[in-house]
Amino acid sequence: MYDKPIQDYYDNDVSQCYGCGYSNTHGHQIKTHWDGKKSVTRFLPKTYHTAIPGYVYGGLIASLIDCHGTGTAAAAMAEKRGMDLTTTNAPRFVTASLQVSYLKPTPTDTELTLTGKVREITERKVIVDIQLSANTTVCAEGTVISVEMRPQQK
Amino acid sequence: MYDKPIQDYYDNDVSQCYGCGYSNTHGHQIKTHWDGKKSVTRFLPKTYHTAIPGYVYGGLIASLIDCHGTGTAAAAMAEKRGMDLTTTNAPRFVTASLQVSYLKPTPTDTELTLTGKVREITERKVIVDIQLSANTTVCAEGTVISVEMRPQQK
DSSP states (O other): OOSSOGGGGSOGGGOOOTTTOTTOTTSOOOOEEEOSSOEEEEEOOOTTOBSSTTBBOHHHHHHHHHHHHHHHHHHHHHHHTTOOTTTSOOOOEEEEEEEEEEOSOOBSSSOEEEEEEEEEEOSSEEEEEEEEEETTEEEEEEEEEEEEOOGGGO | OOSSOGGGGSOGGGOOOTTTOTTOTTSOOOOEEEOSSOEEEEEOOOTTOBSSTTBBOHHHHHHHHHHHHHHHHHHHHHHHTTOOTTTSOOOOEEEEEEEEEEOSOOBSSSOEEEEEEEEEEOSSEEEEEEEEEETTEEEEEEEEEEEEOOGGGO
């Protein structure tokens, strides 16, 4: 586990993501916490992030699941490698495949909680299963397959 | 086929979607055109819709595919039913499942083109296969399974 959200350990060069980058002032700047077994992100939608009034649009849910997935992959890989993130940056993952099942309407007036568990981790690929909940009700589930960026991609 | 984008035929009560609703002034307001065989949406990302600088973040791609999918479903169903959209609103679909494969980095400085084809259409469910291209390069593919909103959902 790490003291800070995994995104805070990203290299500045790869911190521009609209979903999770700390350098993107327009973006969501989600923060993913990893306790060594599971990951957690909390996010309060804006009132205009609507599908129909009062409910979150699917694109935001997909975006949160996407970035929560790559963040979880980075944290799990850092831990697997025994990386000291106080002295080196976290690895940076990008999404190869995203799947989302929308189970129930997701309210906009409630903080959403995403949890993630690693299903599979290999040398450069991580598969993460994610649940998105509002008030303990699971509203969406998703799976993110992500791969580590190569140095020349940075 | 219909003269206007399918979203322009949505009932005002269901026109608030951040991705495709004409009433959401904060949103993307995508417009999906249907020629009777395939659908097309064009969208120019903002410079801040980044994953890493110069490339579109996955959440936007998922959002565009999602709303292009529900729009295509609405148009295909309206046509199947022989609806006259000059006198009645289009049906409104919501997403049950979204799958996106990210094939290549997607540039932010280029208009993106999404095309959609209906794989399956039944009484209330439509499955749409979608490609997202930049400068004729297919950067992402996706599949949207959507279901028609019941009247009480409106």
